[in-house]
Amino acid sequence: MTAPVTGLLTRLLGRLPIGWLQLTHNRGRLAAAIAGVAFANVLVFMQLGFLGALISTIRLPYQALAADLLVLASDANTLQDGSPLPRQRMLEALSVPGVAAATALHYGRLDWKQPDGTVRTLDVLGVDPRARSFSLRAIERQRDLLTLSRAALLDSGTRNVPPAVFEAIAAGQTLHFEAGGRAVDVVGTFHIGGGFSADGYLVVSDQTFLKLFPQRSAGAPNIVLLRAEPGTDLDALARRLRAVLPASDSAVRTVAEAVARDQRFQTTQRPVGVIFGFGVAMGALVGIIIVYQVLSTDVADHLREYATFKAIGYGQRFFLGIVFEEAVILALLGFIPGSLVATGLYALVTAAVGLPVSMDGFRLAGVLLGTIAMCTLSGAVATRRLARAEPAALF
């Protein structure tokens, strides 16, 4: 069963594949080692999957906006954490040449109690129903409905809500619910999908928003969405806007800049992001320890044989070659089940939690290379004791 591989490796390496022969000689240990590497791979893949989901869910609401540039509060890192912005900034921005349209957006958060007593957290976007604020066709099509008092559009990607709820709305029924003592009438749906902080999104008119959040005022939105004249250089326009708007309370960012800043903030400063990053490091560490254990035990078990090879005249490069051969074999054999299991778990998590956790080629290649690197590093450390020993001392 292993003979064809042995032949292939012999041709590939230009020598007997001693590492491969050693590994396959002890099948039980080989299986345990492969399982260990696969386990470490799954750990790393899961953490990277969550991190990737965090990064991509951050981008989703920005992509739903019909904007080229955003004016946010100068202290804002995300869409929701900035101080309110003077409405005046919108009018000032409109006066800058190159700005085609400007509209204000209020951002809030409310709890939607479910019949079973649990709560869904919704990020609420309050917009001017007469102006175009979204690039999502579903919202634009139903924008007129928002002029009705209390009317709202609900994210059909909202986590843990029975599909029947959205089907009923789509069929023309209105869904009523109360939040903080105020009534909401859901008259339509769109799709963005929940992230790590909220379960989904709710779009309302600015008037409805102010009823839902009475402490907020029409004169202080969170974000001003700007659209540029066609063909405008956005970076130059941003510079012109910055010259006009006071930096003390407002910041002008292209959508791409705002997304990048939000992602950087959430992955490095917020606990979730840091935890996932830490998890990746832990997974890699577990992998290194397992592989180091396997390889150093293997070196110890073959000390006599290596001493014999040394006596025949083989040098340190040869032993490093054997251990690297073993390391790469373990990395590859562990990676195959590891990536398969992780892909399966991704699908499971996506179904269970409604997070967009998915495998991509870039991540596969990255983890494979990382695995080979960590196995090779462990191998190099494991052969150190061979380097100086005289053959006679090893028998």
Place this chain on the structure above:
Amino acid sequence: MAPGLGPAIRVAGLSHAFGEGEARRKVLQDIALDIPRGQLVILMGASGSGKTTLLTLLGCLRAVQEGSVVVLGRELAGAAEAEMVAARRRLGFIFQAHNLHESLTALQNVQMGLAVHGPLPGAEVAAAHLLGLLGLGDRLHHLPAQLSGGQKQRVAVARALVGNPDIVFADEPTAALDRESGRAVVEMLRRLGHERGTTTLMVTHDNRILELADRILTLEDGRILQDETRAGGAGAKAPRRGWDVS
């Protein structure tokens, strides 16, 4: 061998000790020895007299502590690791225990003795041929665990010889062999000596093969007690006293 070449081995003032401080004990004392090329030398002596220690020193498997060891014209005392590695490639070592690689077949084990010189075409054929000469033609693809003690020992002999070494060191190579195959191995070494000028230094307790030796050295407590050269190797007498250092 070609005239003008020096002796295979020249040893002067070689001493060796194991242990540290209080426990330090000399196991070789002021050894002097010249072995010309092509000789088959047998090294005898009681258990613990220092035979294996001497063999591993001459075979570049242990660093020289005191004295001079010149093997094939190369001084081993103070030699760098790279020089030791290069020297080992011209030697063949047959160990007291066979030391075969458990994951490799008989044939693969023997090939390892050849592959140290780089990839050669026909290496597999040469290894198989030698194993055939040693009566293992039908055991080429067996793992060591599937071979008897004597068969393993013969594989180890083949591994040491396959690279055409200039000197063969053999530590009790016939211990695990019956009379017939033991004698066959030693006769093979002797023939190599005559045909190719291969020098052999062999430790043995086996009186049955003494008659094949060109020379017999006897070690006692780390000194050479007796150095007996036999004319033609077969049955010559006239033992002579070796160096008596005391």
